[in-house]
Amino acid sequence: VQLAALRLRPSEISFNAAISACESGQWEFALGLLRSMPESRFAPNVISLNAATSSCEKASCWKEALSLLTRMPSMQLVPDTISYNAAISSCEQAGPLRATLSLLNDMFLERAQPDAISFTATLRACEKHGEWKSVPEVISKMRQRKLRDFPLADFGALPPSSEAKPVVSDLGDLPPASEAKPVVSSEAKPVVSDLGRTGGECIFFLENARRVPFLDAVRDMTCEAVNVRASGHPFVRAWAETAAGDVIGKVAEWPAKNCNKQPSWFSARNLGFQLAEHLEATLRIELWDERSRLGTLSTPLKTLGAHCSLTLDIEPATGNGAAKSSVSFQILDSKALPKGRKVIYFVRHGESQWNKAQSKMNLHEMARTTDHGLSDKGRKQTEALSKQIQEEVAKVSAGEKGDPALAAILKPDVVFTSPLCRALETAVIGLLPVLGGVGERQRELVFMANAKEKQNFGGLDTHCTKQGREIVENGLEELRALYADQENKEMVNSYGTLFFDTEEVQDKWWPEGQSESSQQLLVRMQEFMNQLLYSPHTNIVVVGHSLFIRSILRKFLSDDFRREQPQLAFSLGHDKLSNCGVVRAELDPSRSLEESPLVKAELVLGSELMSEGSGMLSCCSAASANDIQLKYSDGIELLPENPSIAYSPAQNATEEAISSAQNAAVEVTDPSKSKNEILELCK
Structure with missing residues (x-):
């Protein structure tokens, strides 16, 4: 008012x-000021909304606080930790417990970083409502956020059996932080120079880049009125060099992505030099x-943090008009990585709506939508898998001797899933017994873009258009539809208790074009294997x-295994795994990709291999009794040994033609046949 009297125009800061x-409780004045901002041609920002929400909190006006929070997305604002904490605190004082717990869950979905205030208010709400059954779940979420040494006050909501006042550090080891995906967990955060003379080889773990510009001459000439390209194809190179500019070790390169907002890799490369011998080196990222x-980006290597996520700005190249981007990465010591064999369980999804429609040649259903969910039969298959795992869990819990081949799947360190819906539903239903219940260590479902199915022309079940939280929300909707005829909604409710890591799928994560060449x-596949090789997890x-x-x-089964079990090795690489089938493999991290690091494989949980059916869509079809076994000749190189990231359209067409020949059940038995002869068979 005084500003107006002095004929001074208020600013966003003054509002x-x-x-x-x-914030002392005059919430009506706060909301009035908020409403008047647009009249003065100012758009409320996060600070404005947070301050107004806090005033509602102090006045115990929880409905108004929730209203402000829910309106933020429609105003193109992203709620932060302060936004949620104010809303949670207001509900703790006067609102329903269900709203408080729901807000805490939303923080995990929105990556709003719950802190001590978030959990304290939630636990107090549990105490106020006498709802002690919800306390273990809240504690589990605290562990998920790595809130060690956070004392739990003497909450009356805790069950009578709780004698001591526990702290979160008493609750066991914590899973890796989901937002940074550290490859090596470490209590301390040393810098590279701290590794001294004991360090091993330098491992560079690339997470993602942000705000990557792309070149479009037409867009620039027309002041962004016309775009020729929807996105660029960014890729990253990294190496170390001497003061004179000479390369030390290797130049590592990560493949191109077809997105620019947040292209993600989350895979590692060995830069090929000993850290202790080159502490004075300069790290260079392009x-x-x-x-x-x-x-x-050029920076001294020795000053960088080791075994922790780093985000640094990239200096734009001169003359190309590029905006400043950033890159997130980690510098790792090879000696800190797991040395023993890792156990990998490959689980195929249950039958999908596409599989069902394809087995009946229902072309309308096959073309109706993309990224199909599970069919009713697929649901039963995943439930059967869940039952098998649950029975094994019960056997081991009762002190009986379990199947040694299943020991690792009962306590997985991490569960990766393809972002496609049928895989997500299979992970949620089939693996629920080992994902962790209330009061237990809950394991995240990590969306792994590299684990998706090969993208095929005409195969709409291999296409996806959803990113980030959309994938999680779509999974919930598909799960509700799958269990719509069930009175018991336990499975749908369980979905809301799970944690999802969406870091790899925040931007366009699927291959460009209608089909993906070999x-x-x-x-x-090489990126996928690098992720497994350098993962800190063993199960x-x-x-x-x-x-x-x-x-x-x-591609990656070792020669030793092929010699020991030639028939099984051949079948695993050429026959189709049954729906919800499981292959247990052992990976030797001391072997490179060229040395084929999968040294052992076996079928478990009664899984079967089926000969592939014929036809252009056979790669994803449901199995039938009339499947025709394809015979593969050693003369056909299904996947080239030394691929280049860049390839010509002609080469791409050749690979696709060869793939078409295989899908058409062409039998090539003469190893001397050339690619040109194979192409003739396709005509």
């Missing part, structure tokens, strides 16, 4: 300061788009798809 002054260098698939479950699992086993 925010005035709203903040109302961001490229096809043949154009977008920017460079060469593109191989590059993705890993991957929920994926038949063709992708088959391709991984065909």
Whole structure:
């Protein structure tokens, strides 16, 4: 008012300061100021909304606080930790417990970083309502956020059996932080120079890049009125160099992505030099788009944090108009990585709506939508898998001797799943017994873009358009539809208690174009294997798809295993794994990709391999009694040994033609046949 009297125009800062002054409980004045901001041509920002929400909290106006929070997305604002804490605190004082617990769950979905205030208010709400059964779940979420040494007050809501006042550090080891996906967990955060003379080889773990520009001459000339390209194809190179600019070790390169907002890799490369011998080296990272260098980062290696996520700005290259981007990565010591064999369980999804429609040649259903969920039969298959695992859990819990081949799947360190819906539903239903219940350590479901099925022309079940939280929300809707005829909604309710890591799928994560060539698939398979090789986990479950699992086993099973069990090795690489089938494999991290690190594989839980059916869509089809076994000749190289990230359209067409020949059940028995002869068979 005084500003108006002095004929001074209020600013955004003055509005925010005035709203903040109302936090003592004058919530009506705060809301009035908030409403008047647009009249002065100012759009409320997060600070404005947070201050108004806090004033509602102090006045115990929980409904108004929730209203402000829920309106933020429609105003193009992203609620932060302060936003949620104010709403949770207001509900704790006067609102229903269900709203408080729901807000805490939303914080995990929105990556709003719950803190001590969030959990304290939630626990107090549980105490006030006498709802002690919800306390273990809240504690589990606290562990998920790595809130160690956070004392639990003497909450009356705790059951009478609780004698001591526990702290979160008493609750056991914590899972890796989901937002940074650290490859090596570490209590301390040393810098590279702290590794001294004991360090091993330098491992560079690339997480993602952000705000990556892309070049479009037409867009620039027309002031962004016309775009020729929807996105660029950014990729990253990293290496270490001496003061004179000489390369030390290797130049590592990560494959191109077809997105720019947040292209993600989450895979590692060995830079090929001993950390202790080159502490004075300079780390150099370059961001490229096809043949154009977008920017460079140069920084002393020894001052960088080790075994922790780092985000640094990329200096844009001169003359290309690129905005400043950032890259997130980790510097790791190879000696800190797991040395023993890792156990990998490859789980194929249950029958999908596509599988069902394809087995009946229902072309209308097959073309109706993309990314199909499970069919009713698929639900029963995943429930049967869940029952098998639950029976094994019960046997071990009762002190009986369990199946040694299943020991690792009962306590997985991590569960990776393809982002496609049928794989997500299979992971949720089939693996629920080992994902962790209330009061137990809950394991995240990590969406792994590289685990998706090979993208095929005409195969709409291999296409996806959802990103980030959309994938989680779509999974919930599909699960509700799948259990719509069931009175017991326990499975749907369980979905809300799970944690999902969506870091890899925040931007466009699927291959560009209608189909994925064999060469593109191989590059993705190599990225997938690098993720497993450099993972800090030793017991890993991957929920994926038949063709992708088959391709991984065909490419990376070791020669020793092929000699020891030639028939099984051949079948694993060429026959289709049954729906909800499980392959247990052992991975030797001391072997490189060229040395085929999968040293052992076996079928478990009664899984079967089925000969592949014929037809252009056979790679994803449901199995039938009339499946025709394909015979593969050693003369056909399904996946080239030394792929290049860049490839020509002609080469791509050749690979696709060969793939078509195989899908058409062409039998090639003469190893001397050339690719040209195979192409003749396709005509």
